């Protein structure tokens with residue numbers, strides 16, 4: 001039995017004409033960006049009367065003035081709040097981004113007189129006509145890319161020589177479809193197309209999702225967490241910061257656009273002891289990569305490229321802290337006789353289980369398998385730097401560092417594009433989106449990570465399992481831990497009696513992942529980051545609910561819109577979903593949502609059947625395939641694009657097998673040929689690392 005509604009007791013049987021009952025015939029369909037695009041072509045821009053000639057209208061309009069006044073106002077508030085703190089660059093940036101949003105709103109209120117009731121669909125178009133003055137937006141600044149002609153900049157700038165900022169860290173997520181917000185500007189989508197409130201994201205999660213612990217026999221947990229690692233390379237939604245640059249502390253009573261809290265419905269069987277999940281909003285950003293005004297967008301703190309941001313960071317400051325500054329090496333923690341660990345962070349938050357000396361990177365230590373994967377690429381960097389040093393004893397620290405980084409990123413891209421993606425998408429979609437291997441670099445393409453990709457399509461959270469095995473170097477099972485035991489916790493990594501950190505990596509190539517469906521592990525749906533602290537307002541989180549909530553906060557259109565973008569018909573009634581969702585899934589959706597156009601993207605995607613031959617839902621696969629194709633063609637340094645590697649170097653990267661990489665970077669006696677796939681007695685058996693092993697052939701780099 002699926003749980004009943006915990007939130008809305010007025011849930012009613014859907015009959016497929018509900019939409020018409022609640023929506024006036026002449027009412028614009030606010031949620032359909034495609035319709036918007038079509039209308040735009042045919043209708044002329046019309047603004048309310050009061051735009052011109054009204055006493056309220058600002059005319060002539062001086063953007064620079066409005067900006068300066070707004071920034072002065074905001075800085076003043078900050079100065080009085082934090083008289084001791086220096087205003088640093090990040091703070092200035094955040095003031096300016098805020099000012100942009102404020103100026104947008106005040107400009108709009110004066111031009112449109114009254115935002116309520118205006119045709120909000122035109123706002124974005126209108127605002128985009130104005131550029132933020134140059135001195136307020138660093139993206140205008142001229143950059144000398146000469147030094148980066150043949151190596152990547154740490155922040156991703158100069159990857160595109162024509163538009164140096166494209167794809168760099170701190171630029172906004174781009175979008176497939178125009179944002180839909182309640183007020184047209186940035187307020188989280190909260191209403192059904194019928195006008196009634198949408199159910200709370202937690203309510204959706206409770207009623208839509210289950211936990212049947214369905215395993216997939218086709219991939220390992222290592223494959224699953226590798227996906228998390230890739231996602232974290234491309235995307236880091238910047239958390240909103242307060243005036244002094246500190247992360248926002250959200251409480252359940254706070255109800256402004258800095259927090260995206262999720263309400264807990266009454267009678268929630270798991271969370272009745274908390275009122276909400278308090279969640280900081282994503283920091284706002286200029287709407288495009290050229291500083292126009294416009295409606296709210298979200299900031300990506302990582303480079304959008306696939307360039308191992310999780311390993312090297314996205315800023316000079318970060319990487320400088322982690323470099324040894326001799327021989328191109330990264331700092332490590334020596335745990336002889338085992339392979340090196342990541343360096344100990346000097347500052348930041350403590351891990352949950354540790355005293356104040358052990359700092360925890362919330363992202364790297366999200367789970368210890370992920371920590372292990374980051375460690376593997378860290379170790380590999382140092383292996384490469386040492387090998388390059390053997391070949392080029394005269395190279396400087398910088399040359400060795402950049403050389404090793406380039407090979408590391410190149411090999412990572414090989415694994416992502418040649419191994420991970422074909423398996424995730426299936427051969428059919430891979431052939432469709434990557435027909436002749438990599439396409440030529442195209443500087444006109446904006447290498448943007450789409451908010452729909454990072455907030456929904458690539459949040460493969462239904463694959464996340466409950467229990468995590470530890471295994472010996474001979475792959476004998478030691479024991480299993482709940483996600484909770486290895487999430488933001490350092491101690492198990494130091495537990496060398498049970499194999500230390502690498503025990504989890506070894507376990508992950510033996511464990512299956514969960515299947516793509518609407519089953520989510522209780523560990524992430526009811527117990528994520530659970531704390532025993534009685535005083536904590538948020539005692540635990542629900543990850544699928546957070547995903548749904550994030551979709552709404554990021555102004556993401558409904559699932560229906562993306563179905564259509566992927567070539568399926570836009571559903572007018574729930575049963576029209578039947579080409580992507582089975583009967584039971586459709587029934588689930590019908591019980592929760594008023595209208596097919598209400599279905600949140602994340603929810604819709606996780607009700608879907610998998611793409612034939614692939615491992616994730618049909619629409620997700622379509623979005624993911626297109627996203628990776630876009631990132632590939634807009635990445636000047638993509639490993640097969642001209643000039644990055646010589647043909648012999650490329651061949652060496654291709655010949656270096658994933659299994660040998662595992663043998664090089666994991667403390668293990670043996671490994672299966674394809675670590676993404678479960679070991680089988682024949683075809684994918686685990687064989688000793690001493691057999692059929694060949695490390696990366698460095699001759700072409702001599």
Ligand code: HEM
Nearest residue numbers: 224225227228231235236237367454458459460464546550
């Ligand atoms: C143990 C497993 C995992 C945990 C505990 C976890 C947890 C989280 C959390 C807490 C967030 C932020 C949610 C929010 O505030 O909106 C997040 C975001 C995300 N997750 Fe996961 N995740 C896991 C596995 C995965 C996997 C397997 C994938 C993909 C293959 C994935 C892809 C993503 C992506 C793309 C984001 C957005 C990142 C951003 O833009 O900041 N995650 N995850």
Ligand SMILES: [Ca+2]
Nearest residue numbers: 233303305309
């Ligand atoms: Ca990146």
